Amino acid sequence: MEVKKNKHGVVEPTLSKQDESVLTPPKRDAHFFWTLFKSTFIISAFTVGGGFVIIPLLKAKYVDEYHWINDKDTLDMVAIAQSMPGIVATNSAIILGYRMAGYLGTFVALLATVLPPLITLSIISYCYDYFIQNKIIAYMLRGMQCGATALILNVGIDLAVKQCKKKLALPLLILLVTFIGNAFFQLNIMMLIVLDGLVGFFFMRAAKYN
Secondary structure, X not given: OEXXXXXXXXXXXXXXXXXXXXXXXOOOOHHHHHHHHHHHHHHHHOOOOOHHHHXXXXXXXXXXXXXXXXXXXXXXXHHHHXXXXXXXXXXXXXXXHHHHHHHHHHHHHHHHHHXXXXXXXXXXXXXXXXHHHOHHHHHHHXXXXXXXXXXXHHHHHHHHHHHHHHOOHHHHHHHHHXXXXXXXXXXXXXXXXXXXXXXXXXXXXXXXXX
């Protein structure tokens, strides 16, 4: 899917034949902005256990439910957000908001992403001693972390299966080498991202990889 700006500076998606049956370009009215705010607020509120938890949440909301973006868009968005300075969830919200509705979409998505942790941390700051010593809350957080890990693993397996179905050797090789380099050789993740980006730029510009 390609994007372009209209005369008002709003990013308009241009769907290819491959995307037309999957994506539904939303009408940018008050209902759309409320939906964007509400969904992003919920995603931010439940992003517990690390920034990568946002991947299954983005997929469930914007790919499976709203059909605003596809699986590839989700991965591209998170990859860019991870490569940039700042929090993954916030960076992803900025990219999504701008892509869907320009600067106004960016503001709405960013506000919805910042509010849940701001509200939560403000409450916790007044009850810090209670939270830090409460074993029930500690057990709840451990359980949430385990659940978040399972969600990330589920999405990772799902996306890996889709790559396998394409029967393209290079993407699978990148997945395997990146995993081995980080898991077994503790290579710097930023270095791996840069190397993967260079491989993509030089060797994956053919139409079959889109």
